[in-house]
Amino acid sequence: MKRAGLGLVGTALLAWACTGGPESLPPPTIVGVEPASLPVNAKDEDVTVRFDARYAVAVDYGAEKVDARMGSGRVWVDDQEAAVTRFDPTGVAIATVPRGLGAGAHAVRLRLDDGREAVAEGALTLSPPGKEDVDPPILADGGVLIATDGGPIEQCRDAGVCNEEDGGEPQDAGPGPEDPMREGDITAYVFDSIEGTRVSKVAFDITVRAQGPRAEHFQGSVELIASRGTVKPAKIGPCDAGVCDATIVMDAPAGNVHLNAVDSFGVGGESNTFRLEPK
CATH class of the missing domain: 2.60.40.10 (Immunoglobulins)
Structure with a gap:
C-alpha cells in the first residue's frame, strides 16, 4: 500500500x-x-x-x-x-x-x-479616526431606564436638618444605591492594564472599572468585544460597587489585540493593546 x-x-x-x-x-x-x-x-x-x-x-x-x-x-x-x-x-x-x-x-x-x-x-x-465601520452590537441586557429622578424631594433653607416646617427651596436628594441605573449615571469604563503577552485559548484575569457620578452604585454587567477573534465569556458581571473582575479566554491568530467593554446604554471603554500568541 x-x-x-x-x-x-x-x-x-x-x-x-x-x-x-x-x-x-x-x-x-x-x-x-x-x-x-x-x-x-x-x-x-x-x-x-x-x-x-x-x-x-x-x-x-x-x-x-x-x-x-x-x-x-x-x-x-x-x-x-x-x-x-x-x-x-x-x-x-x-x-x-x-x-x-x-x-x-x-x-x-x-x-x-x-x-x-x-x-x-x-x-x-x-x-478615519473616530469613525465606526460597523454598527455597534445589539446588547441582550437592556437594563431598566428611568426617565425621571426617583429620589425624594426635600425642602431645606440651608445645609442643616430638613423638617416639615422648613420653608426653604426644594432640593433633590439624588438616587440611592438600590435605585435603577439611569442614562448618564455611568460615563465610561476603564480597564486595568493588561501586561505582557497573553496566550490564545489560555485563561487570564481582567478588571474593568465603571466611571461616573454613580460608579459606586453600579452592580450590572458589561459586554466584552475583542478587536480580533473571540472572547469568552462575552458578558461579565454582576459587578461589585462598580468593579468588574472576570477570568476570560481569547481565541485569535497571533498579533496585537485589545478589548472593548460596553453597557446596555452604549457607554464603553477600551483596554490597552497587548500581544496574543498561539498556545
Whole structure:
C-alpha cells in the first residue's frame, strides 16, 4: 500500500515536470483577510491572510520519500510591502499593516517564493479616526431606564436638618444605591492594564472599572468585544460597587489585540493593546 501511494505522487510530479516548470501550477487564491477593517495608521496592527496554494513535490523512489517544495511568501497592501511576522505555506500569512495608507478600501497581494501571486481587491478597509465601520452590537441586557429622578424631594433653607416646617427651596436628594441605573449615571469604563503577552485559548484575569457620578452604585454587567477573534465569556458581571473582575479566554491568530467593554446604554471603554500568541 505504501509503494502504491508513492506511485500516485510520482505520476503527479511527472505531469508537472513535463509542462516545463512551476509556472504550470495554478496561482494561489486569497480566501480571506482578518480583520477586514482597521483604523487609519493603527500602530502595529496585524492582518491574517488566508490562502489556498498548490506546490510541486519531489519523489525519492529508493528511499520512498516525498518532499513537498514549499517556501515562504511576501505580502503587500496596495503598493506598500507589509512585514510578514509568520508564514505557513499551507495557508496562513500574518503581516503588519504598513503605516501611511489612506482611508478607504485597499488591495491585498500575496506572492509565493516561486513568483506566483494572488490579489484580493478591496480586502482591507481603513477608516478615519473616530469613525465606526460597523454598527455597534445589539446588547441582550437592556437594563431598566428611568426617565425621571426617583429620589425624594426635600425642602431645606440651608445645609442643616430638613423638617416639615422648613420653608426653604426644594432640593433633590439624588438616587440611592438600590435605585435603577439611569442614562448618564455611568460615563465610561476603564480597564486595568493588561501586561505582557497573553496566550490564545489560555485563561487570564481582567478588571474593568465603571466611571461616573454613580460608579459606586453600579452592580450590572458589561459586554466584552475583542478587536480580533473571540472572547469568552462575552458578558461579565454582576459587578461589585462598580468593579468588574472576570477570568476570560481569547481565541485569535497571533498579533496585537485589545478589548472593548460596553453597557446596555452604549457607554464603553477600551483596554490597552497587548500581544496574543498561539498556545
